[in-house]
Every structure is written in structure tokens, then in C-alpha cells.
Amino acid sequence: MLEDTGRIDMVAEDRDGKVMLVITDAGTVENPDQRFTLLAEKMKTYVGFVTSEAFARRFPGRTPGDVTIHVMCSEPPTDRMMKVDRVAPGGKHDQAINVTFQHLP
Numbered sequence: 001m002l003e004d005t006g007r008i009d010m011v012a013e014d015r016d017g018k019v020m021l022v023i024t025d026a027g028t029v030e031n032p033d034q035r036f037t038l039l040a041e042k043m044k045t046y047v048g049f050v051t052s053e054a055f056a057r058r059f060p061g062r063t064p065g066d067v068t069i070h071v072m073c074s075e076p077p078t079d080r081m082m083k084v085d086r087v088a089p090g091g092k093h094d095q096a097i098n099v100t101f102q103h104l105p
Contacts, residue, residue, distance in 0.1 A: 001026060005041040008049055019059055019067045021046050027075035036080050043069060043087050043099070050097060051089045064095040070102065077101045 001009065002025045010022035023042055029035040046069050049055050055062070069087065071077065086096040 002029060002035070002038050002042060005038060006045055008046065013059070017062065017066065019062055021049070021067060021069050023069060023071045025071060025073040025075070025077075027073065032078045032080065036078065039071070039081060039084075043084075047087055047089050047097065064089060064097045068098045068100055070100050073101060073103050074105060076103045 001007075002023065008021060009024045012020045012022065014020065023039070023046070025035070025039070029038060050064050050067050059066075071081070082101060084099050086098055088096040
């Protein structure tokens, strides 16, 4: 849930070993600025997880490039949200994590 910025909503791994971290945006935050701020805070939590020892233990050998943050939205993502297509841990662009959005009404 978008409002629970300190929690990872869902973690999945595909057959190729790629890791997908899912953010669920249930559409309960109507103010677009507040929605974006919550998304940014939640993404910080996800980046923190990807760069943590817990991630390294759970997914040995995986790098941030093996991870996608997928945002599932019950309301269409805003234009500002859609501009976020990658997040870089500590500004290290060579370790950027891809970000995708999906609108599921």
C-alpha cells in the first residue's frame, strides 16, 4: 500500500532470476502531490532493501540491474509519476533500478 512507505508490498522472482518489487497504489490518495511524495518515500524503502544485506542473502549474486520496481495503480499514474522510469541508489546511475507502472482499474 502506497501510504505504508516503510513496507515492501510484494517481492517476486521470475524464471530468469530477475526480481520484481511491487508497490500497490490503491488510489486512496487523491492529491497528486501527496501521492507523488508517498511514492518517492516508498521507493526509498525499496532502494534501501535492494542495497541491503537482507537482499543479498535472499537473492545472492543479484544486482540492482536485476531488479524492477513495478507500481500497480488502481487510478492512472500521474504524468509526474510516469516520468520516474529508474531510481539510482545513492545517485549511482550504473546501479539504477528500472521502474514500471501498470494501471489496473
